[in-house]
Amino acid sequence: MDRTCDSVVSWGKLVLLLLVIRSASADVGHMGVAHVSSGYSQCSWKDNGDGTVTVGVTINYDYMPNVNGSGGPMVFQARGVMFYSYDKTGAPKQNTFVADYVWLNGVGYTDRQSTLPEYAIYTNLQFPPTSLPKTPWVEWRPFSATVTARIQKAKIAEWPAVSIRAADVTNEFDIAEITGGAYVSADTTGGCTLIADPIVTPPPPRPQIELTVTAPDWNLGELPRGNNEKVFPLPRSSFVLEQPTCSGISISRMRDSLSMHITKTAGSATAICSRIWQTPHRRCRTGSP
Template sequence: MALATRGLAILLAALCLFAGRSAWAATYSADVIDGSYRDCRIIWSGDRITVSFTVDFKDASGNMAGRTFLSRGIVIYSYDSAAKPMLPAAAIVSINGTERSNMAVADDFTLAYAAAAYPRAHWMNARAFTAKVIADLYMGTSNYWPAVSVQAANMATGSWDPVLARTGALYIGPNMSGCRTIDPAKPPPSPVTTEIKVTAPDWDLGELERGKETTRTFATDAQRLCFSYDAKYIEYDKYLISVSNRNGVADNKFLLVNAADGSETVPYTLSFTGGGAPMALPSINGLPLTLGKSGRTCLTPTFKAWADAKIKGGDFSDALTFTITTQS
């Protein structure tokens, strides 16, 4: 006698959460700041950008990567419309109201600091203090990436090599909130929160034979799990897909439960193709998901279920919840 399964429903899919390189002679890192960046704000107007934030500089002693302190530094990373490094045409940077005296440029960043020949209060302060930083950038074009990165640093004497804050760089844009930090040595992530809409069907596995493995693949458009989104920045984030279910997991398999008798269960697994490498579920951690540039990505599901030879007949079901997150 066969078993019938109905209403293997997707309850909902989920939300998407939503970042240099250097030709400088050398860069170093140390615990330049205490904690991270805060009070982060940005004003975006045409080809002009103003970024402000607060940061607590630590005492430079012991945080110079073995070098001798010259001044505090502020490193600016800006990008063209394809997220490649692009230096601003001009930059005015101040710490607690005092402008920097010197600027230097590399292939992928601009550096504000002070030099002994042109000393500046606050910039030359090697002791611990709280700094209000304001960076006014003139990009020279309106065709640029809608976010910038700014990193606190200490400057060393002699070669003026920057000692970068190990915390990373503040990453901020007009469509972002809070004070996000990134590794500026890597390409920046998407500057916007991409909304992902999900089309999630109900999958009916039909009749399951006792004592045998049943495999079902759903390949038509109406049967696939599909994601739609604005693809403008989709390639700049990496995504993970994870799945939870109503009935729990046993021996690394999801469970279908008999509607009339909760003690009667049928274990099953789920795999997807179509979003990068094949994905086998359940998985303790999220699995990589590639979202294509077309603005729509669909996954083809395959279910494998194992009904015990002595299990009772009835209607078996489960509910799955899919969650998409950005990979940090």
């Protein structure tokens, strides 16, 4: 009799503990996983030349999966797109909305949140009036979605890459694609690199190096036929290489010889200058090549 009472009390404590754990999980956020999509394709990365990049991926969304929540089957609300960005060590940045703009089949997001600190999810929960067609964000049937996002390069300077993961938004928690996400970097040229767990350090992207070179003002004027020399005094003989800026690599100073061939035709004569780098004088040889 005593053992039975003890057993009832123990089970009661266990059930109470599980309820507390579930309540705590709901407070801090929760993510489920399921087969949200059938794959990724057409990954892209475009430098816009204005301090931003546009990344893209095609997601083939499946039917909204049948997932049970705490009160039974969960209610599908909208499609979602998860973004993961990384610090210089490759660890996911915490509570970071890396994308400024996100579009799904040309329709922008209206809501974003960081349910868990490792990712940000973008979605659109606006349901238009019944007289208007619904947006692709709230389509629960299978369809192909072209996802594009604009990102400030400063936000990903330490690790110029992002992971993009298909997701569904429900009334309880986010459901992420169980196979992982698409890893997109400046190296991306059309294919998609699948990353099984976006919170694990991904392959480092290749360093992105930007050089600013100021070329001298070479005015060769009229060049006579035959073999002649033209001497350029400083500073017109020098290339000026500014301090390089790099992503993912540290360079304090870069000095190297430049090789440039400049051709100007004067009748059948050609002027060629080569290997120009901080030289006091540079002779240009003219003559038939």
